Structures are given as structure tokens and as C-alpha cells.
Amino acid sequence: MFEMWCLHIPVEDRTPFERLVEYVERTVKSDRSRAPDRPVYLVGESVGACIALAVAARNRDIDLVLILINPGTSFHKSRLHSLSAFLDLVPDPFHLSTPQFLNFLTGNFMKMSSTFDGAGQALSEITTGLLPSLMFLADILPKESIVWKMKMLRTASSFVNSRLHAVKAQSLVLASGNDELLPSHEEAERLQGTLEKCRIRHFRDNGHKILLEDEFDLATTIKGAGYYRRSRQTDFVSDYLPLTAGELEKAIDRDRVLNFATDPVMLSTLPDGKIVRGLAGLPREGPVVLVGYHMLMGFELGPLVTGVLRNTGIHIRGLAHPFMFSESSEQLMPDSSHFDLHRIMGAVPVTPVNFYKLLSEKNFVLLYPGGAREALHRKGEEYKLFWPEQSEFVRMASRFGATIIPFGVVGEDDLCDVLLDYNDLLKLPFYDILDKKLNEDGLKLRTDSTGEIKNQDMHPVVVTPKVPGRFYFIFGKPIETRGREKELRAKEKAQHLYLHVKSEVESCIDYLKEKREEDPYRSILPRLLYQAAHGPGAEIPTFEP
Structure with missing residues (x-):
């Protein structure tokens, strides 16, 4: 993912801040000369974040991506600033008995990786032990080093804060909510309002030395924020990196409660038309376009994507609303x-170019023609398709010989009822302010369409929960386009196939709505009793397909 370079500052080193900036600057320019079209990432924590900002302010013509972790730009507002004034009055080795100074140098060993468990226990014993132990630690972490670090941080903060206006680089600020040294949460908000291209991520339970903490993954954070790129512009298709085992587990954990409550049933259709439980009917090679109904608030997305991945190894890439990628929407x-997590799982903004690229790489592509209008439907509109009148995806799919899989999903009406829809929200006092921010200032799709599909307004949905029922998925009979490219160039033929796919999706939904009435385990209560009798890992029966 990255070629790593690390700036090491020895304990005895007293290089001034500006000299360190110049040193990093020379390294950046050297790397740029080797790969001028590739961005240079500068990852800095505390003082390191100040160095990164200073380099960016002095080199606006270089393509830099800054990852700023608990940046030291807030030093003048921090506890460290107050404590540093008294540091000269504290005799050796008692400067190490101040938790803030010790954490500043070493981090919180209680939250570090298990690799450091022994060191963490030893350090805890030392810092709470007797004077001889403190004397031993003082040889490693002398008072002069702490004094120098405090002075360095003060200088760095003043230097950078006076030059923030000159920073044009893409920046990502990572702020720990449990930072005992710096007001990182508030500083992240300030920097987002000051820097031109800046996004923030908050980590509520992490401390100042977040890079040393076991549960934190920097690469995953960069990928999730959409900050990983290999060239000057982000390409969500070619820049995508496959899931790691930890990322997949995180995705599964996110939907664990929903999966437990709804116990999704997945059915598929074999080429001969036979419906079977499981995913035997899904092709194993792409390109494939999965086209279906978008459930309320996209409840089906997690169970669908992770369920298919776990059971078949097929990684589905979704075409998603640009709202999910916009800085203003964040x-x-x-x-x-x-x-x-949607970006980590491979979602890309829905554009013809991205659709083309995904198919050209033989991906499994998830497409919802009804988009936000279906996912944010009004009361009484569950299971109603809001598709454009004209075909959109058929000719693109046929160009690559992609297999089209229509699918349906039901179960939202067994999970919740819509209490307030968009029409209700518009009647509320002051809602127009939020509506303007979500839509007039945001990204809208299908502005040139006609009918209900044109109403792609983004808005919250207020629901009332029910005793959970069950989700049911069915993947219809595969529709082949291979060998039909010439035929489907004709608008009439493409439109006919488009309407056929839409009809198949509606048939899938009708089939599930009818068959679920035969499922004795549709409600969560009989499912709980079944698992109590057969074990929590037992597959719960359903209707016969």
C-alpha cells in the first residue's frame, strides 16, 4: 500500500523545528522527483503533524496528502502548556511521576498491542515504584528531553498556526476523544474550518498515542475516508484495495444485531429456473450486474454484501449515491x-464511467435503478419500484457480455413502520433549513428525469420499531447478454430487456411476500425457541421454495 519512510529523532537530538521541516522537505522533494505523478503522504502525530503542515505550507505545488494525528497546533490551549511552565521547578526524577509528561513520551501502555504487554507491565511497575526505579527510567527519559519537547511543541504550534492559510494539501485530521494532553476533538473541528481540503475522523475512546493502540488501524482509516489514491485524482475503482480479514470482521460486526434480529433467508434461481435455498444459482465469474429493489434506508445492504461474500467469496461492488462521498454531507x-465502511467494502459513486470500469474489470456490480427514491420512500410505498422510464444499464452490460441478475428482498415491513416521511418532515417548523443543506447545497441525481424518480431528495426517515420479523432475499434467473451486444444496441431491444428485468424484480418481490406467509419462523420468537433447542449456530428452517 505504501513505501514507508520514518523520521527518527533521538532522545539527545536538539535539532530546531525549522531544521526538521527542511529535512522532511528535502526528503519529500527527492521522492517527488522519482515519482512526480504519485502523491506523497505525510503522517504526523502531535509535533509530527506540525512538521507535515509546515512542509505543506512551504510546498503548495507538491501533491501532498496530510494525515494529522492529534496535531500539536492546539498546544497553547492544552494542559501541557500549563504544566510546562512548572517543569523547571520539578527535580529529577520526579518529572516522571506526572502522568501527562509520561504519556506524552510513551503513550498509554494499557491500550497498546499485546506485543507490548510485558513492557507495559514493567513500565507501570517502574512509574509506581520506588525512587531507584524512577532513577533508572530517568536515565532513559531525562528531564532535559521533556523540556526540549515542550519547547519544540510550543515553537511548532506558533510556527504552523501563522501559516495555516497557506496549506492547500488534502488533509485528514484524526482526533482522539480521550486525549489527556491536547484538546484534539476541538482542534479537529477548528482545522476543518480553516484548511481548504480537510476532513476529520473522531476516535472517542482512544488516547493521545493512538498509533500505538491495538484496535487502531491507520490503513483502514485512510481507506474509509476515501483518502487512498495512486495519482493526482482519486479513482474509486482502480485505487480500491481488497478487504483485509479485520475489515471484513468489522463489517460483519456492524450488522451482527440486524442479522440476529432478521436471520436473512437467501434463495437463488438455477439456470433451469429451479429455486433453491442458498446461493448456488449465482454465477461465480463476472462481470455480473445485480439489479434489484432498495429497501427502506438500505437495510438490506449489509446482510446482502457480507452474506454473499461469506458464503461464496464473491465481493460485490456497489454503485452508491454521491452523497456518501461528499465532504459537505459528512x-x-x-x-x-x-x-x-461502505467505501471500505468497495462502494463507488454512481457514474457511467465507474460502471464502465467495474464491468471492464469483471466485477460483480450492485445497482439500484430506484436509488434514493426507493430507499427513502414515503408511507405505504414499500416494495414499489421507482425506476426510470428509459433503460440505463442494459446496453452497458451487453457491451461487456455481463450477466444480469434481478433480485428482490422483503422484510422491512416486519422490522419497522414509517412514522414521519418526507412529506411529514416538510410540515415541521424549521425543517426547511436542514432540507436546504441536504439538497440544495448537496448532490442530486436524475435531475433530467421525469416522474417520481426525479424526486431524489435526501432526508431522514423516522420509524417506529416492531417485533422483528425476517428478511428474505431471492436472486432471479440469470439473464445473459453475452453475444447480444449488436442486438441490444438498438434502443427498442434494450428497452424491452430493461422492462423484462424490472418485471422479474417485481416477480421476485411478489414471490417472497407470498411465500413468507408459509414460514413458521418468520417472527423472532419462534426462531429464539428453535435456537434454544438446537443450539445458537443451527440453521433455522424456512418455507420450501
Whole structure:
């Protein structure tokens, strides 16, 4: 993923801040000369973040990506600033008895990787032990080093804060919510409002030395924020990196409660038309376009993508609304990382170019023609398709000989009821302010379409929960386009196939709505009783296909 270079500053080193900036700057320019079209990533924590910002301010013509971790630009507002004034008055070795100074140098060993468990225990014993132990540690972490670090941080903060206006680089600020040294949460918000191209990610339970903590993964964070790229422009298709085992587990964990509550049933259709439980009917080689109904608030996405991946090894790449990739939309969400997992799982903005690229690489592509209008439908509109009148994907699919799989999913009406839809929200006082931020200032699709599909307004949905029922998926009979490219160039032929796919999706939904009435385990209560009798890992029966 990266070629790693690390700046090491020895304990005895007293190089001034500006000299360190110049040293990093020379290294950056050297790397740029070797690969001028490739971005250079500068990852810095605390003082290191200040160095990265200073280099960016002095080199606006270089393509830099800054990863700023608990940046020291907030030093003048921190506890360290207050404590540093008294440091000269503290005799050796008692400067190490101050937790803030010790954490500044070493981090929180209680949250570090198990690799450091022994060291963490030893350090804890030393810092809480007797004077001889403190004397031993003082030889490794002398008071002069801490004093120098404090002065360095003060200088770095002042230097960079006066030059933030000159930083044009793409920046990602990672802020720990449990940072005992710096007000990193507030500083991240300030930097986002100051820097031109800046996004933030908050880590509520992490401390100042987040890079040393076991549960933190920097690569996953960069990927989730959409900050990994190999050239000057982000290409969500070619820049995508496959899931790691940890990332897949995180995705499964996110939907664990939903999967437990709804126990999804997956059916597929064999080429001869026979419906079977499981995914034997899905092709194993792409390109494939999965076309179907978008459930309320996209409830089906997690169980669908992770379920198919776990059972078949097929990684589905979704075409998603650009709202999920917009910096302005992140600021409207309760958590700025709300959509990160979708990007990690391979979602890309829905554009013809991205669709083309995915098919050319023989991917399995997930497409919802109804888009946001289906996922944010009004009361009484569950299982109603809101597709464009004209075919959109058929000719592109046929160009690559892709197999089209229509699919249906039901179960949202067994999970919740819509309490307030878009029509209700528009009647609320002051909602027009949020509506403007979500839509007029945001990204809209299908503005040139006619009918209901044109109403792609983004908005929250207020629901009332029910005693959970069950989700049911069915993948219809595969529709081959290989060898039909010339035939499907004709608009009339493409439109006919498009309407056939839409009809198949509607048939899938109708089939599931009818057959679920035969499922004795449709409600969660009989499913719990079944698992109590047969074990939590037992597959719960359903209707006969």
C-alpha cells in the first residue's frame, strides 16, 4: 500500500523545528522527483503533524496528502502548556511521576498491542515504584528531553498556526476523544474550518498515542475516508484495495444485531429456473450486474454484501449515491465516519464511467435503478419500484457480455413502520433549513428525469420499531447478454430487456411476500425457541421454495 519512510529523532537530538521541516522537505522533494505523478503522504502525530503542515505550507505545488494525528497546533490551549511552565521547578526524577509528561513520551501502555504487554507491565511497575526505579527510567527519559519537547511543541504550534492559510494539501485530521494532553476533538473541528481540503475522523475512546493502540488501524482509516489514491485524482475503482480479514470482521460486526434480529433467508434461481435455498444459482465469474429493489434506508445492504461474500467469496461492488462521498454531507451526519465502511467494502459513486470500469474489470456490480427514491420512500410505498422510464444499464452490460441478475428482498415491513416521511418532515417548523443543506447545497441525481424518480431528495426517515420479523432475499434467473451486444444496441431491444428485468424484480418481490406467509419462523420468537433447542449456530428452517 505504501513505501514507508520514518523520521527518527533521538532522545539527545536538539535539532530546531525549522531544521526538521527542511529535512522532511528535502526528503519529500527527492521522492517527488522519482515519482512526480504519485502523491506523497505525510503522517504526523502531535509535533509530527506540525512538521507535515509546515512542509505543506512551504510546498503548495507538491501533491501532498496530510494525515494529522492529534496535531500539536492546539498546544497553547492544552494542559501541557500549563504544566510546562512548572517543569523547571520539578527535580529529577520526579518529572516522571506526572502522568501527562509520561504519556506524552510513551503513550498509554494499557491500550497498546499485546506485543507490548510485558513492557507495559514493567513500565507501570517502574512509574509506581520506588525512587531507584524512577532513577533508572530517568536515565532513559531525562528531564532535559521533556523540556526540549515542550519547547519544540510550543515553537511548532506558533510556527504552523501563522501559516495555516497557506496549506492547500488534502488533509485528514484524526482526533482522539480521550486525549489527556491536547484538546484534539476541538482542534479537529477548528482545522476543518480553516484548511481548504480537510476532513476529520473522531476516535472517542482512544488516547493521545493512538498509533500505538491495538484496535487502531491507520490503513483502514485512510481507506474509509476515501483518502487512498495512486495519482493526482482519486479513482474509486482502480485505487480500491481488497478487504483485509479485520475489515471484513468489522463489517460483519456492524450488522451482527440486524442479522440476529432478521436471520436473512437467501434463495437463488438455477439456470433451469429451479429455486433453491442458498446461493448456488449465482454465477461465480463476472462481470455480473445485480439489479434489484432498495429497501427502506438500505437495510438490506449489509446482510446482502457480507452474506454473499461469506458464503461464496464473491465481493460485490456497489454503485452508491454521491452523497456518501461528499465532504459537505459528512458534516451533516452525527458521525463523520458514517459512510466509511461502505467505501471500505468497495462502494463507488454512481457514474457511467465507474460502471464502465467495474464491468471492464469483471466485477460483480450492485445497482439500484430506484436509488434514493426507493430507499427513502414515503408511507405505504414499500416494495414499489421507482425506476426510470428509459433503460440505463442494459446496453452497458451487453457491451461487456455481463450477466444480469434481478433480485428482490422483503422484510422491512416486519422490522419497522414509517412514522414521519418526507412529506411529514416538510410540515415541521424549521425543517426547511436542514432540507436546504441536504439538497440544495448537496448532490442530486436524475435531475433530467421525469416522474417520481426525479424526486431524489435526501432526508431522514423516522420509524417506529416492531417485533422483528425476517428478511428474505431471492436472486432471479440469470439473464445473459453475452453475444447480444449488436442486438441490444438498438434502443427498442434494450428497452424491452430493461422492462423484462424490472418485471422479474417485481416477480421476485411478489414471490417472497407470498411465500413468507408459509414460514413458521418468520417472527423472532419462534426462531429464539428453535435456537434454544438446537443450539445458537443451527440453521433455522424456512418455507420450501
